[in-house]
Amino acid sequence: MSATDPAVPLLDVRGVTLRYATERRLVTATWRVSFRVQQGDRYVLLGPSGCGKSSLLKAVGGYLSPVEGAIHLKGRAIERPGPDRMMVFQEFDQLLPWKTVLQNVVFALIEGQRLTKAEATARARHYIGKVNLTKFADSYPHTLSGGMKQRVAIARGMAMEPDILLMDEPFAALDALTRRHMQDELLRLWEDTRFTVLFVTHSIPEAVKLGTRILLLSPHPGRVRGELESDGRDRTDETGRTLSERIHEALFATPDQAAEVIHA
Amino acid sequence: MHELTAPPDRSLALREPVERPLPLGERLAAIGALRKGLILALLAALWQAYAVWLDNPLIFPTFSETLRVLITDTASGTLLLRAAFSLKVLLTGYVIGVVLAGLFTALAIRTRPGQDLLETLTAMFNPLPAIALLPLALMWFGLGNGSLIFVLVHSVLWPVALNIHSGFKAVSPTLRMVGRNYDLRGLGFVAKILIPAAFPCILSGLKIGWAFAWRTLIAAELVFGISSGSGGLGWYIYENKNRLEISSVFAGLLMVILIGLLVENLVFRTIEARTLRRWGMHA
Numbered sequence: 001m002s003a004t005d006p007a008v009p010l011l012d013v014r015g016v017t018l019r020y021a022t023e024r025r026l027v028t029a030t031w032r033v034s035f036r037v038q039q040g041d042r043y044v045l046l047g048p049s050g051c052g053k054s055s056l057l058k059a060v061g062g063y064l065s066p067v068e069g070a071i072h073l074k075g076r077a078i079e080r081p082g083p084d085r086m087m088v089f090q091e092f093d094q095l096l097p098w099k100t101v102l103q104n105v106v107f108a109l110i111e112g113q114r115l116t117k118a119e120a121t122a123r124a125r126h127y128i129g130k131v132n133l134t135k136f137a138d139s140y141p142h143t144l145s146g147g148m149k150q151r152v153a154i155a156r157g158m159a160m161e162p163d164i165l166l167m168d169e170p171f172a173a174l175d176a177l178t179r180r181h182m183q184d185e186l187l188r189l190w191e192d193t194r195f196t197v198l199f200v201t202h203s204i205p206e207a208v209k210l211g212t213r214i215l216l217l218s219p220h221p222g223r224v225r226g227e228l229e230s231d232g233r234d235r236t237d238e239t240g241r242t243l244s245e246r247i248h249e250a251l252f253a254t255p256d257q258a259a260e261v262i263h264a
Numbered sequence: 265m266h267e268l269t270a271p272p273d274r275s276l277a278l279r280e281p282v283e284r285p286l287p288l289g290e291r292l293a294a295i296g297a298l299r300k301g302l303i304l305a306l307l308a309a310l311w312q313a314y315a316v317w318l319d320n321p322l323i324f325p326t327f328s329e330t331l332r333v334l335i336t337d338t339a340s341g342t343l344l345l346r347a348a349f350s351l352k353v354l355l356t357g358y359v360i361g362v363v364l365a366g367l368f369t370a371l372a373i374r375t376r377p378g379q380d381l382l383e384t385l386t387a388m389f390n391p392l393p394a395i396a397l398l399p400l401a402l403m404w405f406g407l408g409n410g411s412l413i414f415v416l417v418h419s420v421l422w423p424v425a426l427n428i429h430s431g432f433k434a435v436s437p438t439l440r441m442v443g444r445n446y447d448l449r450g451l452g453f454v455a456k457i458l459i460p461a462a463f464p465c466i467l468s469g470l471k472i473g474w475a476f477a478w479r480t481l482i483a484a485e486l487v488f489g490i491s492s493g494s495g496g497l498g499w500y501i502y503e504n505k506n507r508l509e510i511s512s513v514f515a516g517l518l519m520v521i522l523i524g525l526l527v528e529n530l531v532f533r534t535i536e537a538r539t540l541r542r543w544g545m546h547a
Contacts, residue, residue, distance in 0.1 A: 063441060081444040091438045098460045098543045111446040111456070142544025 008075065009036035010196055011060065011164055015069035018055045018222075029055035030222035032069065035215050037164065037198060042190060044211035045200045047251065052222025053200045057168050060198060061087050073163055083112030086157035090169040092149045095141040095156075101128060102137040105156045112160055127159035128152070130189060147178040154186070158195060165197040171206070183209055187232070204244050208234045216250050225250050325511035334515040343500070343519055350481060350496030351523070353409055357416025358477050362470065364417065365424035370454050373432050386426045394419035394480040398487060412484055419480040420473040427469025431462030464545050471532050475524070482520055 013036070018029040030052035037043045045053040058064045060071055062081040071078045073085065088094070095104050105124035109115045115123065128137050131151040141149055150170050157165050171179040183206065190197070201207050207214050208230050216225040234243050241249075285291070292298060308327050315326040337343040372378035394415045401411035435458055443457035459466065485498025495503070497516055504512035540546060 061441075061445070063444070081441070082447055083445065085445075087441060087445050089438050089441070091436070093436050094438050094442055096439070096442070096457075096460070097545050098463070098539070107456075108446055111448060140543055 010039045010041075010074060011037035011198070012072040013037075013056070013060070013069070014071075016056070016059060016066045016071060017068035018052060018059055018064055019067050020055065020064065028221040030217075033217070033222060033224055034069075035224065035227065037196060037213075039196055040194045041196055042210055042212045043196075043198050044207040044214045045198065045217060046202070046204065046207040046211075046214050046247070047217030047222065047225075048202060048219050050219035050222075051217035052219075053202075053217055054168055056217075056222070057087075057166050057198060057200050060164070061085050061166050083108075083160050084163045086160045086162040086165055088150070088153045088157045088165065088167045088170045090172050092146050092173065094153050095149055097141050100138050100140055101133060101144070101152050104141070104152060105159050108156050108160055123159055124155075127155040130158070130192070131155045131185070145178075146174055147182060150174065150182060151185070154189070158189065158193065161195075163196065165195055167197060167199045169200055169202070172201070172203075179206075186210065204247050205234075207247070208232065208243050214247070216247060218251065322508060322510055325514055329511045330514040330518060333509075333511045334518055337512065337515060338519075343497075343515070346495065346497045346500040346516075347519060347523060350485065350498070353412050353496065354416065354477055354481050356409075357413045357481070358420055358474065360413065361417040361420025361477070362424055362473065365421050365428060365469075365473075368421075369425050369428040369432065370451065372429065373454065373458070374450075379429075382425060382429055386422050386429070389418070390422040390426055392418075394476070395483045395487075398484055412481065415480055415484055416477050419476040423476055424469045424473040427465050427472065428462065431465025431469070432458050434465065435461040464540055467532070467535065467540065471528070474527060474532075478520075478524055478527075 014034050015032045016034070017031055019026055020029060021027075033052070033056060035043075045056055047053050055064060059066055060073075060078065062078050062085065078085075095101075096107065099107055102121070102124055105128060106117070106120045109120035109123060110117065113120075125134070125137065128134055131154060133148060133151055133155065136144060136148065141152070144152070153170065157167075171182050174182060187210065189195075199207075199210055201210075209232050211230045211232075214228045214230055216228065217223065218225045228243065228247065230243060236242050237246070286294075312327040315321075315324050315329075318324050321329065334343070368382060372382035397415050397418055398411065401414040405411040405414055439457060439461050443453050448456055481496070482498040482501075485496045486502050497520055501513050501516040501520075504510075504516065
């Protein structure tokens with residue numbers, strides 16, 4: 001992908017404060033968070049539970065409006081959900097159970113992109129092939145394993161060719177072996193098409209492996225602790241610490257807080 | 265440590281087939297229809313034995329006599345005509361009730377006051393037996409199909425609306441977000457996401473609505489059923505009771521049961537097999 005002007009980022013999150021109401025109280029999820037995602041970035045939001053990383057992703061998705069600050073995609077303010085920002089969720093029930101794998105992707109393309117049936121089918125088959133599920137194109141979701149369902153969701157997200165792919169801990173509910181396999185597959189897909197992805201996780205190893213840039217968030221409410229670059233190999237810097245160790249120190253100042261993180 | 269390339273241990277080799285068929289008895293016992301058929305045959309035999317022992321056809325005719333009347337009256341067309349009359353009224357009321365329930369719920373789900381209104385109305389009218397409205401219906405719509413359809417709609421509308429509504433409410437937030445991600449809004453969202461996602465609840469609502477409608481209709485026909493020269497199954501039962509044709513009364517009741525079973529097993533089972541079971545969406 002050609003170099004883009006960093007002055008005009010693809011996604012610009014500026015001073016965003018998010019609040020949501022539960023039955024009894026108003027919770028501040030994030031406090032004046034800012035970050036910028038460039039074209040082709042694998043941008044990771046990393047932090048323990050309560051740091052508002054999922055809320056941030058939902059705000060970029062258009063499901064949650066900031067009470068302060070602004071989110072711009074390609075210079076346009078985000079007002080509501082749309083097919084230019086495809087979500088991949090953690091939950092396995094994100095596929096429509098009444099549609100086959102192929103129909104799930106085709107439906108998204110017809111509804112979201114207004115493609116004709118023939119165009120949608122051709123594109124859907126192409127992306128289902130990319131995630132190696134061609135044999136299962138006519139299967140219903142309930143017959144697939146968790147990992148396969150997530151691959152369909154990723155194929156669906158990629159097939160929409162969105163400006164940015166939003167992934168909300170998509171591998172968190174998978175077993176350890178499948179998760180590693182899916183991480184490798186995501187990297188392979190990215191090498192292939194260089195899509196821009198905003199990825200939420202609470203796992204430091206996952207962030208180091210998948211991210212090109214990692215935004216560290218601290219909890220209650222979510223605030224930016226810093227931004228780091230990664231080349232996926234968890235290198236040792238001049239102070240003799242690995243990237244994971246630096247992230248760990250930045251996120252958890254005191255040892256008892258460190259117990260909160262899940263090493264996945 | 266085991267070497268992955270080590271030769272397999274001979275003593276651990278599997279010496280029996282990986283799968284083999286179950287014995288015949290166990291395979292037959294697995295067929296539900298067979299087990300239930302056996303129970304039906306047993307009940308029929310009990311009925312026959314008791315009626316023969318009682319020997320009072322005015323109070324309790326035998327199973328064979330009931331079956332004979334059922335067959336002759338079906339063959340002569342009397343019973344079928346009555347059943348057809350009942351079914352026609354029933355379907356009219358059922359369809360109106362279901363359509364109203366669908367419209368009502370689709371509108372209610374979109375606003376908070378609409379939802380509150382629906383919840384209040386279903387809470388009020390669902391426990392009210394439809395047949396209790398018959399006297400009022402007779403006053404408003406007169407002695408005829410209008411009154412029957414009115415009570416039928418009442419018996420279908422509330423339980424179906426209640427089920428559709430709770431089905432809509434139970435649709436997972438993830439699926440809702442997926443639908444909105446495709447820019448689906450308004451009625452498109454209801455039709456393409458909510459209705460299929462809530463289909464297990466909707467189908468069970470349709471089943472309950474059917475059962476309520478069928479009962480209500482037969483009950484209403486027993487109270488008054490004659491209109492435009494012919495009546496339905498309920499009227500057939502009532503008429504024959506007055507003529508002391510008790511085996512015909514039993515034959516009429518049997519017909520009511522048969523039609524109920526037929527609809528449940530043919531219509532609803534088929535819909536279920538084609539949709540919910542194929543999608544793995546058991547309610």
